[in-house]
Amino acid sequence: MTTDSTNGPSPEGRDGGDALVSALNALGADHVFCSSGSEWAPVWESLARRHRDGAPAPEYLDLTHETVAVGMATGHGLIGRRPQAVLLHAAPGLLQGSMAVHGALLAGVPMVVASSESTTYGDGPGQDPGGQWYRNLSVVGGPHHVAQPFTKWACEAADISTLPTMVTRAAELAWRAPAGPAYLNIPLEILLEDWDGREAKPVAPPGATHSSPEEVDLVAQLIREARNPVVVTETAGREAGGFESLVAFAEAWRIPVVEPDSAVCGNFPRTHPLHAGSDIGPWMDEADLILLVNCRAPFYPPSRRPAKARIVVIDQVPQRPHIAYQVLLADRYLEGDVANTLRQLARRAKDLDPAAVAARDAAQEERHAAERAAVAAAESRAERPGEGVDPVHVAATLRGLLDGRDAVVVDETITHSRVVKRHLRTDGPDSYFYVQGGLGQGIAVALGVKLAARQRPVVLTVGDGAFTYNPVVPSYDAARTYDLPVLIVIFNNRVYKSMNLNHRRFYPDGAAAGTGEWLGTDLHRLPRLAAFAEPFGMHTETVDTTDALAPALERALKAVTEGTTAVVDVLVTR
Numbered sequence: 250m251t252t253d254s255t256n257g258p259s260p261e262g263r264d265g266g267d268a269l270v271s272a273l274n275a276l277g278a279d280h281v282f283c284s285s286g287s288e289w290a291p292v293w294e295s296l297a298r299r300h301r302d303g304a305p306a307p308e309y310l311d312l313t314h315e316t317v318a319v320g321m322a323t324g325h326g327l328i329g330r331r332p333q334a335v336l337l338h339a340a341p342g343l344l345q346g347s348m349a350v351h352g353a354l355l356a357g358v359p360m361v362v363a364s365s366e367s368t369t370y371g372d373g374p375g376q377d378p379g380g381q382w383y384r385n386l387s388v389v390g391g392p393h394h395v396a397q398p399f400t401k402w403a404c405e406a407a408d409i410s411t412l413p414t415m416v417t418r419a420a421e422l423a424w425r426a427p428a429g430p431a432y433l434n435i436p437l438e439i440l441l442e443d444w445d446g447r448e449a450k451p452v453a454p455p456g457a458t459h460s461s462p463e464e465v466d467l468v469a470q471l472i473r474e475a476r477n478p479v480v481v482t483e484t485a486g487r488e489a490g491g492f493e494s495l496v497a498f499a500e501a502w503r504i505p506v507v508e509p510d511s512a513v514c515g516n517f518p519r520t521h522p523l524h525a526g527s528d529i530g531p532w533m534d535e536a537d538l539i540l541l542v543n544c545r546a547p548f549y550p551p552s553r554r555p556a557k558a559r560i561v562v563i564d565q566v567p568q569r570p571h572i573a574y575q576v577l578l579a580d581r582y583l584e585g586d587v588a589n590t591l592r593q594l595a596r597r598a599k600d601l602d603p604a605a606v607a608a609r610d611a612a613q614e615e616r617h618a619a620e621r622a623a624v625a626a627a628e629s630r631a632e633r634p635g636e637g638v639d640p641v642h643v644a645a646t647l648r649g650l651l652d653g654r655d656a657v658v659v660d661e662t663i664t665h666s667r668v669v670k671r672h673l674r675t676d677g678p679d680s681y682f683y684v685q686g687g688l689g690q691g692i693a694v695a696l697g698v699k700l701a702a703r704q705r706p707v708v709l710t711v712g713d714g715a716f717t718y719n720p721v722v723p724s725y726d727a728a729r730t731y732d733l734p735v736l737i738v739i740f741n742n743r744v745y746k747s748m749n750l751n752h753r754r755f756y757p758d759g760a761a762a763g764t765g766e767w768l769g770t771d772l773h774r775l776p777r778l779a780a781f782a783e784p785f786g787m788h789t790e791t792v793d794t795t796d797a798l799a800p801a802l803e804r805a806l807k808a809v810t811e812g813t814t815a816v817v818d819v820l821v822t823r
Contacts, residue, residue: 265409265440266291269363270299270306272416275449276361278307278334280325280700282318284346285311286338287379288365291440307334310731314723315346319353319362319430320690321727324659324697326358327514327682330428330489331454332420337364339382340392343432349693351399352686353430354571356513357487359423360430361416362400364392368436378437393434401429401571409442413449420452426565458565460585460593468561468583469597472502475538476605477612480506481529482542486516488565490588492678495542498591499523501598503606504540505613507532510667511546513683518676522617527667532558541577543587545569551576563590624671634795637822640665640740644672646799647708647738650806656706657698659684661691661715664746665821669710689718692737696724699733706736706809713741713818716778725785728814736809737816738802739778742823745770779818788815 269292273281283289299306312318315337322333337343343350343364350362367382369375388395396403402422406415415433423431472478480499486492495517499506505525506517517524529547532539536558541547543564548554551574562579565586569575583590631639644665651658655677660669661684675681682698684691695709711719716739728735749770752761761767779789788808790801798819805815 263444263446264291264295265412265435265442265444266293266295267298268409268412268444269416269435269440270295272413272449273307273334273361274305275413275451276332276334276416276420277452278332278361279329280322281307281309281334281336282312282322283309283336284313284315284318284338284342286336286342286364287381288339288437288440289336292336310727312723312727314720315342316349316690316720317693317696317723317727319346319349319360320693321697321700322360323349323353323356323358323690324682324694324699325701326353326360326697327356327487327694328657328679328698328701330359332359332361332423332452335360335362335430337362339364339366339386340388340395341386343392343395347396347399348687349690350396350430350432352684352690354399354401355685356682357428357484358430359420359428361419361423361433362396362430363433363435365435365437365440366392368438373438375438376441378441382437391434393432396432396434400432401427403432403434405434405436406439407436409439409444410447412439412444413447417449417452421455424452425455426458427569427571429571457589458585460583460590462593464583465590465593465597468563468581469594471538471559471561471581472504472540472594472598473601477536477609478502478504478538478540479525479532479536480504480540480542481532481544481547482506482508482516483512483545483547484514484516484543485587485591486514486678488543488587491543491591492516494588494591494595496521498595501595502601503610505609505616508670509544509547512670513685515675515678515681516543519670519674520676523613525613525616526620527670541579542591545572546575548576548578554578563587624674628672632795635822636794637820638792638795638798640668640821640823641672642795643738643740643798643819643821644669644710646802647710648673650799650802651706651708654706656680656708657682657702659691659695659698659707659709661688661694661709661711662740663688663712663715664742664750665710665712665740673710688715689720691715692719692721692724692735693727695735695737696727696731696733699735700731703733706806708736708738710738710740712746713739713743713772713775713778714745717772717775721781725782725787725814729785729787732812734809734812734814736805737782737814739816739818740821741778741818742821743772743775745772746823777818779816782814782816786813788813790815790817792817792819
């Protein structure tokens with residue numbers, strides 16, 4: 250029995266731990282992704298009581314690495330698009346997970362991240378928090394100051410009376426555009442303090458914002474007058490309904506859609522006749538109207554300007570506050586819900602110039618045919634047998650195996666990312682996501698996607714260098730413990746290729762080029778990577794030849810379908 254300072258003895262469980270769990274219930278969190286720290290004992294006790302009594306509570310996931318906890322919340326949020334809870338340990342745990350939290354910020358995934366520190370260091374009344382806080386865990390200013398640069402909002406719940414509503418505030422801020430992680434420091438003493446039972450109100454989803462009809466009319470007229478318009482998009486498919494709305498818009502106006510290399514999710518079917526590839530270059534001189542639909546950084550270098558095109562930006566929050574330097578060169582903005590704006594524009598696709606539409610249809614048909622031919626030729630060349638497998642053949646073989654399965658691809662390749670996007674040719678909503686913010690999150694993000702979409706096959710494509718950055722053992726533990734079978738395909742070229750390419754690019758005639766001493770890039774010393782999954786009872790394949798690839802991937806996908814994570818380590822030729 251605990252004591253309530255205002256109402257006498259309070260019932261079992263009325264402490265800050267129960268206040269936090271109650272607030273997470275009000276948030277509607279399905280899961281608590283936790284990398285354990287000693288401060289969370291009040292939360293664990295609250296959950297144990299709720300489990301004993303059959304009371305509602307989010308599912309608790311006990312994860313053994315901070316990157317896994319945050320990465321899984323990111324993957325879940327990419328599909329579910331609503332905030333989940335992440336609990337980390339003090340400032341060290343927050344720092345360990347900071348790369349993944351920053352990745353969630355870049356990915357636009359809402360979540361409430363919390364950690365804790367002592368505020369009394371054993372000198373205050375109540376239970377002893379432990380000497381570790383006084384000696385080596387606390388940071389000056391508190392962890393909420395540490396979190397500010399890589400979160401959307403960071404603050405402290407400094408009193409038990411405000412804890413539930415501070416969680417609500419964090420969730421509401423995280424969920425609103427631009428969505429991202431909000432951080433809350435919850436001191437251990439607050440978690441141990443008596444709570445009077447004042448619960449937070451359930452969190453309502455964000456309201457819709459719309460561009461005005463007058464603004465949409467003006468842009469529709471610009472499109473109607475354009476002879477050679479193009480859409481460029483990076484993240485339209487990340488918005489609810491964005492993928493479908495972009496297809497309807499492009500079809501209504503007969504406008505090609507470019508997904509540049511900076512696209513980080515599936516925005517438009519890559520098999521669609523209006524898909525115009527990934528190179529914005531040809532449009533810089535030819536287009537007279539460029540529609541940037543959820544396109545954060547379309548031009549590189551930023552000073553690169555189209556020769557004659559007017560630029561319309563369609564984005565709920567065009568100026569992303571987490572981007573240090575952003576140049577859009579806009580002539581006009583439409584700043585409402587993207588899916589709604591595209592639907593409004595599609596309805597205005599009337600009185601089009603038949604000659605202009607016919608001309609751009611013909612040009613796009615020619616581009617699309619050329620791209621199909623180039624893809625087919627590249628895949629034909631890649632089928633040649635020999636030592637090592639062409640990465641194009643890996644992607645094309647995967648495409649054939651996944652056809653019709655409604656799969657989700659999570660991509661953490663670097664030098665092979667263009668190959669993956671071009672030859673996997675995903676064509677459905679929420680079918681492709683690229684991991685952002687730093688290497689080493691891919692397995693966890695894939696597991697989070699699987700948690701949110703258990704009925705869909707989930708595939709992680711990852712380079713050998715990126716794979717070694719991942720917390721592999723904690724990730725495999727999570728996959729097995731929570732029954733999250735995924736297919737992991739490693740593009741293994743035994744080198745940090747992007748680092749090597751930069752060395753060669755900056756110093757083409759340098760000392761390394763003359764001696765062959767390429768530092769910081771060689772991965773030949775690593776053992777083959779599939780074997781790390783064997784202690785977890787997972788299916789493993791090591792592929793060194795073209796002929797062995799398809800049977801190995803078929804066996805692996807069969808194992809995943811039957812409930813076992815499979816890892817296929819493919820020796821690639823480049």
